Amino acid sequence: MNRKQLVDQIFSKQSFLCVGLDTDIKKVPECLLNNEDPIFDFNKAIIDATAQYCVAYKPNLAFYECMGVKGMISFERTIKYLKENYPDHFIIADAKRGDIGNTSSMYARTFFEEYDIDSLTVAPYMGEDSVTPFLNYEGKWVILLALTSNKGSHDFQLTADQDGERLFEKVIRKSQAWGDEQNMMYVVGATQGSMFQDIRKVAPNHFLLVPGVGAQGGSLQEVCKYGIIKDCGLLVNSSRGIIYASSGSDFAEAAAIKAEALQKEMAIELNKIK
Amino acid sequence: MNRKQLVDQIFSKQSFLCVGLDTDIKKVPECLLNNEDPIFDFNKAIIDATAQYCVAYKPNLAFYECMGVKGMISFERTIKYLKENYPDHFIIADAKRGDIGNTSSMYARTFFEEYDIDSLTVAPYMGEDSVTPFLNYEGKWVILLALTSNKGSHDFQLTADQDGERLFEKVIRKSQAWGDEQNMMYVVGATQGSMFQDIRKVAPNHFLLVPGVGAQGGSLQEVCKYGIIKDCGLLVNSSRGIIYASSGSDFAEAAAIKAEALQKEMAIELNKIK
Numbered sequence: 001m002n003r004k005q006l007v008d009q010i011f012s013k014q015s016f017l018c019v020g021l022d023t024d025i026k027k028v029p030e031c032l033l034n035n036e037d038p039i040f041d042f043n044k045a046i047i048d049a050t051a052q053y054c055v056a057y058k059p060n061l062a063f064y065e066c067m068g069v070k071g072m073i074s075f076e077r078t079i080k081y082l083k084e085n086y087p088d089h090f091i092i093a094d095a096k097r098g099d100i101g102n103t104s105s106m107y108a109r110t111f112f113e114e115y116d117i118d119s120l121t122v123a124p125y126m127g128e129d130s131v132t133p134f135l136n137y138e139g140k141w142v143i144l145l146a147l148t149s150n151k152g153s154h155d156f157q158l159t160a161d162q163d164g165e166r167l168f169e170k171v172i173r174k175s176q177a178w179g180d181e182q183n184m185m186y187v188v189g190a191t192q193g194s195m196f197q198d199i200r201k202v203a204p205n206h207f208l209l210v211p212g213v214g215a216q217g218g219s220l221q222e223v224c225k226y227g228i229i230k231d232c233g234l235l236v237n238s239s240r241g242i243i244y245a246s247s248g249s250d251f252a253e254a255a256a257i258k259a260e261a262l263q264k265e266m267a268i269e270l271n272k273i274k
Numbered sequence: 275m276n277r278k279q280l281v282d283q284i285f286s287k288q289s290f291l292c293v294g295l296d297t298d299i300k301k302v303p304e305c306l307l308n309n310e311d312p313i314f315d316f317n318k319a320i321i322d323a324t325a326q327y328c329v330a331y332k333p334n335l336a337f338y339e340c341m342g343v344k345g346m347i348s349f350e351r352t353i354k355y356l357k358e359n360y361p362d363h364f365i366i367a368d369a370k371r372g373d374i375g376n377t378s379s380m381y382a383r384t385f386f387e388e389y390d391i392d393s394l395t396v397a398p399y400m401g402e403d404s405v406t407p408f409l410n411y412e413g414k415w416v417i418l419l420a421l422t423s424n425k426g427s428h429d430f431q432l433t434a435d436q437d438g439e440r441l442f443e444k445v446i447r448k449s450q451a452w453g454d455e456q457n458m459m460y461v462v463g464a465t466q467g468s469m470f471q472d473i474r475k476v477a478p479n480h481f482l483l484v485p486g487v488g489a490q491g492g493s494l495q496e497v498c499k500y501g502i503i504k505d506c507g508l509l510v511n512s513s514r515g516i517i518y519a520s521s522g523s524d525f526a527e528a529a530a531i532k533a534e535a536l537q538k539e540m541a542i543e544l545n546k547i548k
Contacts, residue, residue, distance in 0.1 A: 022377070024380070060373070060377055062371075062373060062377045062378075062380040062381045062384070063377075063380055065380075065381070065384045066380045066381070066383045066384040066388060067388075068346070068350065068384070068388050068389075069343055069346050069347055069350065072342070072343050072346050073343055076342065076343065096371070096372060096373055096397070096400075097336075097370070098370060098397065099334070099336060099370055100422070100423065100424040100426075100490075101424060101425075101426075103296070103334055103336045103337075104336075106298070106336040106337055106339075106340045107336045107339070107340070109340045110336070110339045110340040110342075114340060114341075114342050115342075123370070123372065123397045123399050123400075124399060124429075124430065125397050125398060125399045125419055125422075125430060125431065126370075126397075126419070126422050126424055126426050126427060126431075127424070127425070127426025127427055127428065127429030127430055127431070128425070128426040128429055129424050129425050129426040130424065130426050131426070145399055145400070148374070148399075148400050149374065150374040150375060150400055150401070150403050150404065151375075151401070151402070151403050152374075152375075152400050152401020152402040152403040152404050152405070153400060153401055154401065155398075155401030155402055155448055156398065156399060156401055156441065156444065156445065156448075157399065157400075157401070159435050159441070159444065160435060160436055161433050161434060161435060161436070162434055162435070162436060162438075164436075167430065167433070167441070170430065170433065171430065174429055174430075216374075
């Protein structure tokens with residue numbers, strides 16, 4: 001999916017919501033546990049209930065890998081279901097991969113050829129040749145970690161070099177020589193709301209993937225205040241806040257209510273940049 | 275496997291060789307391609323041929339994931355085969371994972387509980403809470419990326435902060451508050467031979483996992499000159515140089531010859547620290 005198609009989806013649906021499919025078997029409602037593939041059935045119900053309120057889905061690979069081969073089958077079925085039934089939704093594989101060039105090429109083959117997913121989160125620590133193999137695919141995106149939403153983000157990402165440039169700024173600046181606004185986004189945690197001002201100084205036009213709204217405590221309004229741009233430029237993710245809104249058999253309806261509430265807030269923000 | 279057991283293996287086998295099982299279906303010899311699981315059969319033959327010359331095996335997950343569910347089955351079979359037939363070999367899952375605490379816990383569950391692997395490579399960019407979930411397992415190890423073997427390692431890892439501390443040094447120094455010499459190693463590329471002096475200043479006693487000998491051009495002698503310590507403290511990895519030594523039906527014998535040659539060089543180095 002290219003940028004224009006993504007932006008069209010955002011404005012037509014009045015939403016820049018991404019639903020995180022971090023499906024933990026320990027949190028799947030009891031009513032599904034006797035099914036053959038409870039993870040997939042949970043995802044399918046969540047997707048059907050929330051698709052009208054969001055433009056993207058982001059399964060985090062950890063939650064599937066931890067189930068071994070069975071989990072990867074659930075992951076593949078989820079991707080296939082999305083592509084067949086909701087082809088206009090942007091799919092993000094949240095895998096935070098990154099390895100030497102030779103190996104990153106293998107990961108690119110997996111996610112962009114084998115699964116035909118729109119985008120992949122990538123860790124920047126290993127530098128240019130760990131990122132560029134993902135940039136050779138038309139219509140596919142790298143979403144590079146810049147400033148993450150967790151406490152540990154302070155350990156290294158905020159370290160300033162001798163010119164005063166912080167590591168996350170250096171990652172954003174340097175990586176702009178590898179990809180552009182049509183094939184690269186950055187992860188910026190919502191828990192760092194006021195930092196969006198600094199991010200927009202180095203990446204004025206890039207799309208940002210924003211985790212941390214909801215369970216992790218970030219504020220949508222603050223993110224938009226500093227981060228939104230003319231064509232929106234934001235995908236705001238909520239995982240636990242939506243998919244575990246209820247632990248009962250009404251989990252899908254509860255998820256829809258949470259997603260709709262976020263979509264309504266987003267419509268207000270989009271209205272401001274009209 | 276704890277440190278003492280690993281060191282005992284190294285001195286009894288006179289080897290600190292790790293064989294990288296980066297098994298690419300495109301490079302598996304033709305004679306195996308009609309088998310039901312050529313990846314596993316290739317690994318099995320390589321393992322049987324090299325086990326006496328090495329103390330560790332390191333499958334890189336990318337090479338298995340790129341085959342989808344089928345690849346993960348080959349991975350699981352390889353781990354099972356190793357554990358049943360070579361229980362004294364240290365197993366490293368080269369996965370370079372790292373995510374927010376909640377998610378890193380899921381990865382820890384996968385690799386340390388589901389697969390019962392000895393160690394996992396972890397990327398440090400997301401800081402403390404992305405690493406510590408892996409440290410709660412007795413006898414299991416985190417192998418944290420510090421200074422990698424690729425060209426892109428220069429992009430961020432060498433950046434000095436305002437006190438002159440470079441990022442890889444900061445990663446090593448800070449992470450010593452999270453784990454210790456009994457449960458944490460560092461990845462340091464062999465292509466950066468002379469840097470081992472600097473590494474040993476911040477990590478005098480930690481084990482280092484050293485990729486980049488062979489195909490990537492690093493020198494074993496230079497690594498040992500600056501990096502070896504009293505109980506060895508090194509695991510030197512070779513992947514392509516061993517497993518693809520021949521593309522014919524003699525691939526396993528050719529791999530054994532390469533592994534034995536490296537083991538002999540290692541015995542000489544171990545002799546120096548007696």
